[in-house]
Amino acid sequence: MNINIISQYKGLRRENYILCFGRLVTAMGAMVRPMLTMILSQKLSMNAVQVAWVTALMGILSIPANLVGGKMADRFSKKMNIVYLDIVSVVCYIICGLIPLSGKSIVLMFIASTCQNMENPSYNSLTADITLTEDRERGYSLQYLMGNLGGVMASAVAGFMFRNYLWLAFLLSGISIGISSVLIFLFVQNITPVKDVSQKAVYQTDRHGESLWTILRENRLILLYILTASGYGAMYQMYNYLVPMDLVRLHGDTGAVIYGTVTSVNCIIVVIFTPIFTKLLQRFSEPVKTMYGYLMMLFGYGIFLVFAGHIPFYYVAMIVMTWGEVSNMLAESPYLTRRMPASHRGRVHGLMEVTRIGVMSGYQMLIGVIYKNSTPTFTWIVVLMTGALFLGLTGILAVKDKRRYKNLYRV
Numbered sequence: 001m002n003i004n005i006i007s008q009y010k011g012l013r014r015e016n017y018i019l020c021f022g023r024l025v026t027a028m029g030a031m032v033r034p035m036l037t038m039i040l041s042q043k044l045s046m047n048a049v050q051v052a053w054v055t056a057l058m059g060i061l062s063i064p065a066n067l068v069g070g071k072m073a074d075r076f077s078k079k080m081n082i083v084y085l086d087i088v089s090v091v092c093y094i095i096c097g098l099i100p101l102s103g104k105s106i107v108l109m110f111i112a113s114t115c116q117n118m119e120n121p122s123y124n125s126l127t128a129d130i131t132l133t134e135d136r137e138r139g140y141s142l143q144y145l146m147g148n149l150g151g152v153m154a155s156a157v158a159g160f161m162f163r164n165y166l167w168l169a170f171l172l173s174g175i176s177i178g179i180s181s182v183l184i185f186l187f188v189q190n191i192t193p194v195k196d197v198s199q200k201a202v203y204q205t206d207r208h209g210e211s212l213w214t215i216l217r218e219n220r221l222i223l224l225y226i227l228t229a230s231g232y233g234a235m236y237q238m239y240n241y242l243v244p245m246d247l248v249r250l251h252g253d254t255g256a257v258i259y260g261t262v263t264s265v266n267c268i269i270v271v272i273f274t275p276i277f278t279k280l281l282q283r284f285s286e287p288v289k290t291m292y293g294y295l296m297m298l299f300g301y302g303i304f305l306v307f308a309g310h311i312p313f314y315y316v317a318m319i320v321m322t323w324g325e326v327s328n329m330l331a332e333s334p335y336l337t338r339r340m341p342a343s344h345r346g347r348v349h350g351l352m353e354v355t356r357i358g359v360m361s362g363y364q365m366l367i368g369v370i371y372k373n374s375t376p377t378f379t380w381i382v383v384l385m386t387g388a389l390f391l392g393l394t395g396i397l398a399v400k401d402k403r404r405y406k407n408l409y410r411v
Contacts, residue, residue, distance in 0.1 A: 070350020
């Protein structure tokens, strides 16, 4: 099969490319947020409990941020939401770079992080507005690709800045987000939603004046999808929770180094395989793509469990899991935007994020209790069984979705 992975992104509206470039620039500057734990523990000398409380509070704040951001996306200009919220983030990061690191810096980081969470529904909804139904995967795929490419670039320099140039990392974060917002303000001019008259767009008709819950009562499969997608997030979160603990248990201090290199493989694989999988999986429905994501994740965790202690297999497991991650990403926003009225896209994306955060947090606490009171092997078996349960729910969704949204399956 001759796959031209570059040309598949041709034909999108100019505004889509500007948004994607904005994602790239913003991600390049987002080098401070991943270092929060190290900033708290090493720079501000907080103990493990204090670090846990601070990071948990940031996660809690993201819940109302996404809900409010979703409402803003449906009521106000999505473009200006992004610009105004970016301005607040820019000011916060610039101030952080100019003042001595202290508790005030953390408060400013909280404000910037909250603004970034609030703008996510506007980003996702605006992308849907300016793409045809049949182009959604390409639009979201390109954004995801650019975001990860920027993340790879940011990771390459963040470690060097942490020790002596943290102030510069703050300034670069502010400048990068500022550049992104200027580009969006100046060049994203045509934000009028595309007129999609195809049969596949029949479920996206505006229904102003009706609540989100009224829409969801008529489209209960949306709630099932949100549950299964949130379950995927909870399962994938185990890579950031169980895997590092097991690597330290198995390899001592070297475990942290192994975890860092395995994570870098994830970013590289995303950049390489996102265009390829976008092309290969375009004929499959979103629930099927989510099922494939679950299968690859469970296979990857299985490799990690069976070959625990054998370092090369960690990278194999990461490659397999990343394939599943890309497949799941290609399903998420297209599923929601193709089945919900355009007037409610922001709110449903906000609900999606809130549900994901809740499921991820609750499941991580449960796994933490199991890990503490049993063996690592038993804990991994519980994770695999949970993933199999969600895979089964996704299979049920795939069958019911084809009956409920028949127009989306017509060639």
